[in-house]
Each structure stands twice: as C-alpha cells, then as structure tokens.
Amino acid sequence: MVGTGHTDSSAFDVVLVPLDVTYKVVFVPTSPHIGPQLARLRRRRALTQDELAASAVVSVDVVRRLEQGKRTSARLSTLDSLARALGCTTADLLALDQKEGASGGGPRVEEIRHALTTPEVLGLIEPVEEEPVCLEELRGQMQRVWALYQDGFYAQVALRLPEVLAQARLLGRESVGDEQVEAEGLLATAYQAAAGVTITLGHPDLSFLAVERALNAARFSGSELHHASAVNFLSWVYRRSGRLSDAEHVATRAAEAIEPPWSGASSSHLAVFGSLLVNAAGAAARTKHVNRCRDLTSIARSAAERVGSDHVDRWAVFGPGVVAMTAVNDAVELDDLDTARRFIDQVPTVEGVPSSWRARYLLNVALTHTRHRNYQQAIEALAEAHRVASEWARYHPQSRVTAQILLERGYGRKAPNLVDIAQHDA
Structure with missing residues (x-):
C-alpha cells in the first residue's frame, strides 16, 4: 500500500479539494475581533504596521488588511508569526475564549465537522493546484497540535486541526516515496486528535468518522505502529461510547498482532503494545471483569518496566507512571476503593506525562x-x-x-x- 498516492478514505476514495477562497482550509477563519485586537496589541508594543510586518516576516498588506477587517482568513503560520512578534499567544491574537471554545457545541467543533465532511474531502470536486507546505513544516505543526491535544487544550487543537488535516492530505497527494509515507502517518495522527477532541466534547459520530479515517491513513502509511495507535484510539472511542466488549476486543487483538520481542524492541513499539493493554484493561474494569483487568495490567506493567520511564510520542503515552495511575483508575471503576487508596500510595513521581x-x-x-x-x-x-x-x-x-x-x-x-x-x- 505504501506509495500508492492514496491520501484519505472512508466509505469512499477521498481527496482534499479546496472549494473557494472562503473555504480554502489551508487558511483559518479569523475572529471578527482580530482587527481591533491586532491593532491594540501592536500599539501596546509601540510598533508601526511596517515594523510588525518586518518583525513577523509577513507582508505589511496582510497586517493592514487584517486590522481594517478587509481580510477574513490567514494561514496559521502567519498568525503564529504575528503572535510571536507581538509577544503573545495565537489564542490571544484571535481573542479566543477558552471556556467557549471548550464547550461541546462550540464553533470550533463545527470547524472540525466541516473539515471532516465537506464535499471536497469526499472527492466530489476535482483537485485544484495548491502549493503544499514542506514536510518539516507539517511535522512541526503536527507536533504542536499533538502536544496541545495531550495537555487538554482542545479549543486550540480545534483551531489548528483543519489546516493540519488539509496540508497532510495535500502533501500526501503531491509527494512520493518516503515523504508520502510520512505525510500519511502525520495525517493519521491528525485524525486521531480529531477523534479525541470530538468524543470528549460529546460528538461520537464525528469521532468514529475521524478514527476510521485515521485507520485508513495509517494503513496507507505502511506503519504498524500508526495502525496500532489508531486502533487504540478506536478502542478508546468504543469505551467512551459504552461499547466495552468491542473496546476490549479490538485492543487485545491489536496488541497480539504487534506483540514485540521482550528484548531488542524499541521504546515506541513497547509503548504502543502496552498502551493497547492498558486500554483493554480499562474496558475490562468497567465490565467488572476483575481477573482479566488484572492480567492485562500485569502484562502492561512488564512492558512498562522494559520501557523504563514514561514515554510520550505521537503513537502512545506509556510507562511505569502511566500504568500506576491507570491501575488507580481501574480500581475506582471496579468500585474497589480500598485497593485504589493503596495504589495511590504506590504511584511514583510522574514527570513528562x-x-x-x-x-x-x-x-x-x-x-x-x-x-x-x-x-x-x-x-x-x-x-x-x-x-x-x-x-x-x-x-x-x-x-x-x-x-x-x-x-x-x-x-x-x-x-x-x-x-x-x-x-x-x-
């Protein structure tokens, strides 16, 4: 499957095709308050429009049109550059209210919905010429989004995801060889973030759609770690949807498929394997299958000892501290609060999780x-x-x-x- 030119799929073969200037998803719709906010922050720094443009390495016309409200979209990289030059965050520049952005039915969720369901994504319109970002820039964008997702900044993730999804699809379509393979892997990770945000905010149907696309992108990347990581997200979505048997089943099957040798395996490989077992154990705990939960946790703990310390990358979050914390979580699910209290005392100082x-x-x-x-x-x-x-x-x-x-x-x-x-x- 590697190098086939496929960039996305669910029930259809799908490609990304920007519809028009308004919906070019490589651009981010700006807040109606960005013009006054940009001007206010610029004046606070005692900068002219020309000085801000030079510091941010963007066109002064972009600054001028944003401040005048004549421009209604901008690349996230442009907004990030302006924010850095102003000494603020991109959220500050957009006047993004984190409380509103975190709400279940908020507009940022709608932007993810749009990115997942537009006609152009379903391949109903022919692609148009568009210049993709370089692989290094896409990698950096995805690394930033993934860190924000793992730390629970869902409003920021929802703001950034549409552009990352668009650029990953585009780069996967336009590149070949190893670059295409990595673009597909980054696309799988972006879809996993979309699945995580939407299921947390109460949109299971969107989450299933996103995780299905993550699985497809992972298959076409040819990476067993990407695929196993996407299955892990599917297991978690099943858990959040109350489909506990399915959650345990897909996680244990995937763990069996990628079980690493107990010597010589990479930390990433061990971490994905162990993370699948932790997810399966959590599903077993919720169905009150005590022995199965303990058995799965025991194997995960052995994998964590091999990893040595808590490991965080785009495939998994796993290690001794993670297993210890989730053992407490599972004891609570089992209504065994005496065991939970005992396990709390055994959780090590966790750094980097x-x-x-x-x-x-x-x-x-x-x-x-x-x-x-x-x-x-x-x-x-x-x-x-x-x-x-x-x-x-x-x-x-x-x-x-x-x-x-x-x-x-x-x-x-x-x-x-x-x-x-x-x-x-x-």
Whole structure:
C-alpha cells in the first residue's frame, strides 16, 4: 500500500479539494475581533504596521488588511508569526475564549465537522493546484497540535486541526516515496486528535468518522505502529461510547498482532503494545471483569518496566507512571476503593506525562478520598486536576460528581470554586 498516492478514505476514495477562497482550509477563519485586537496589541508594543510586518516576516498588506477587517482568513503560520512578534499567544491574537471554545457545541467543533465532511474531502470536486507546505513544516505543526491535544487544550487543537488535516492530505497527494509515507502517518495522527477532541466534547459520530479515517491513513502509511495507535484510539472511542466488549476486543487483538520481542524492541513499539493493554484493561474494569483487568495490567506493567520511564510520542503515552495511575483508575471503576487508596500510595513521581493524563488520575484520587471521607485531600486533588488541565477538567463528568458530593458535605465555604465545578454543563 505504501506509495500508492492514496491520501484519505472512508466509505469512499477521498481527496482534499479546496472549494473557494472562503473555504480554502489551508487558511483559518479569523475572529471578527482580530482587527481591533491586532491593532491594540501592536500599539501596546509601540510598533508601526511596517515594523510588525518586518518583525513577523509577513507582508505589511496582510497586517493592514487584517486590522481594517478587509481580510477574513490567514494561514496559521502567519498568525503564529504575528503572535510571536507581538509577544503573545495565537489564542490571544484571535481573542479566543477558552471556556467557549471548550464547550461541546462550540464553533470550533463545527470547524472540525466541516473539515471532516465537506464535499471536497469526499472527492466530489476535482483537485485544484495548491502549493503544499514542506514536510518539516507539517511535522512541526503536527507536533504542536499533538502536544496541545495531550495537555487538554482542545479549543486550540480545534483551531489548528483543519489546516493540519488539509496540508497532510495535500502533501500526501503531491509527494512520493518516503515523504508520502510520512505525510500519511502525520495525517493519521491528525485524525486521531480529531477523534479525541470530538468524543470528549460529546460528538461520537464525528469521532468514529475521524478514527476510521485515521485507520485508513495509517494503513496507507505502511506503519504498524500508526495502525496500532489508531486502533487504540478506536478502542478508546468504543469505551467512551459504552461499547466495552468491542473496546476490549479490538485492543487485545491489536496488541497480539504487534506483540514485540521482550528484548531488542524499541521504546515506541513497547509503548504502543502496552498502551493497547492498558486500554483493554480499562474496558475490562468497567465490565467488572476483575481477573482479566488484572492480567492485562500485569502484562502492561512488564512492558512498562522494559520501557523504563514514561514515554510520550505521537503513537502512545506509556510507562511505569502511566500504568500506576491507570491501575488507580481501574480500581475506582471496579468500585474497589480500598485497593485504589493503596495504589495511590504506590504511584511514583510522574514527570513528562501529559496534563490531561495526570488530571484524569487526580480526579480518581479526589473521588477515592471523598468516598473515604478524607475531604480535605479530595478538595486538594480536585483543585490540582483543574490546575494542571483546567480546560480538560471543566467538562469531565467525574469532576462535577465529586464537587457535588463535597458540596453536600458542607465544604462549599472552604472551596468556593466547587460550586462552579458542580454546576458546569459540559
């Protein structure tokens, strides 16, 4: 399959074809407030339009037209360059409200929906000539999006994903050989991020569509790690959708297919294998299959010992700390809170694990302490979860459940933010 020229597929053979200037998805629609915001930030830095353009290495006409509201789209690389020159984030430049962007039905989700379902993506319009970004630039864009996704900054991910998806498709279509293979792999990763954001924000149908396309892109990349990673996302989407038997089945089958030798395997290979087992164990825990959950976790723990330290890349998040944290999560799912409390004491100091992973564990720590009536420790763990991954934690249902329990126990005065957490409608 490698080098076939295929760039995307689900039920159809699909290609990316920009429709018109408005919907060229290599450009990002800007906020209606960007003109005044850009001018305000530029003046705060005491820069003229020419000086800002020179510092950002963009055309002064772009700056002028954005400030005047005559331009309604821009490349993300252009917005990033302007933000760096202004000493702010791209979100600041776009006046992006993280709370609004994190909401389930928000416009950023609609932009992902558009990127996944436009007629041009389904191959209904012939491709037009478009200059793709270089592989190095695409790799950098995907690395940034993936880090934002893993840390739970979903509004930022949704902002950036449409362009990354478009450029990955385009580069896969226009390139050959190893460059095409890597572009397909990057496309698979981008689709996995889309699946992760949409299932978290309550859009399972979009998530299944995205993960199906991730599987197809992974197949055409020819990489077993990309394919196994995409299956891992499928397993997680099944779990979030309540299809626990399917979640466990696809994860264990994929783990069997890529089981590495216990000596000489790469960290990435071991990490994907172990991550599949962790996902399968989580599904077994939710169906109350205690022994199967423990067996799967035991094998994952052995793989983690081989990896040596927590490993994070675009294929998996895995290692001793991850296994220890997810063992706590699974004990909570099994309603075995005595075991959960014992496991909490065994979790090592975790460094380098993405914020959303740590926050998920901290929510289970908070719930465990709440059930054991260690209310102050529960409040501290809940607060820490919201500190390390505030956007992610805001709409996780367990966060609200724990906050509501603590409020019922009369801890609202000691922790005023509990009311906001308990009332948040994800």
